[in-house]
Amino acid sequence: MRLEQLNEVAVIHHTQVKGLNVADKLDKLFTEYFSGEIEKKIAWRRFELRFDNPKIDENVGGGRKKNEINRVLDKQLIKEESDHEIIELTKRYESVKQFMMTLDPQLVTMLDYHYDTRKSYVWEKVAQMMYKSKSQCLRDLQKSKQEYLESPWARAVDNLV
Numbered sequence: 001m002r003l004e005q006l007n008e009v010a011v012i013h014h015t016q017v018k019g020l021n022v023a024d025k026l027d028k029l030f031t032e033y034f035s036g037e038i039e040k041k042i043a044w045r046r047f048e049l050r051f052d053n054p055k056i057d058e059n060v061g062g063g064r065k066k067n068e069i070n071r072v073l074d075k076q077l078i079k080e081e082s083d084h085e086i087i088e089l090t091k092r093y094e095s096v097k098q099f100m101m102t103l104d105p106q107l108v109t110m111l112d113y114h115y116d117t118r119k120s121y122v123w124e125k126v127a128q129m130m131y132k133s134k135s136q137c138l139r140d141l142q143k144s145k146q147e148y149l150e151s152p153w154a155r156a157v158d159n160l161v
Helices: 003-014 022-035 037-051 072-081 084-102 105-115 123-130 134-150 152-156
Strands: none
Touching (some): 022 084, 022 134, 037 072, 084 134, 084 152, 105 134, 134 152
């Protein structure tokens, strides 16, 4: 490896942010994306919002409300779109999705093989499936992590850096 590449790897691995380094956070983010965990969390949060329906008496003065229009779907959509947790999870998912669209499809496949916990391939198996050496796969991984950190999509996920 050239000195410049070693420096990039060192920067990724040794940047400490709140106990975890950036490389670990990127690994976690990519694992959540490729394993479908972010999508599951979004679906679960929508389920929670749909069925967590405490009755709030908006009719403070008593009596009957007249001409009340009940828009359950509208209320549900407003609740989901204004929920902070869904907004953050959607930002994380979309940032990785948009970044993956900029990468070479072969590299995305390699990342999927490695980060999808349902497949759980080790690097030797990934390298064999990609017809590359293990060291080349690891260099490609480091390069893609560095590209993500430098991309505008990493700024959308403010808990990384």
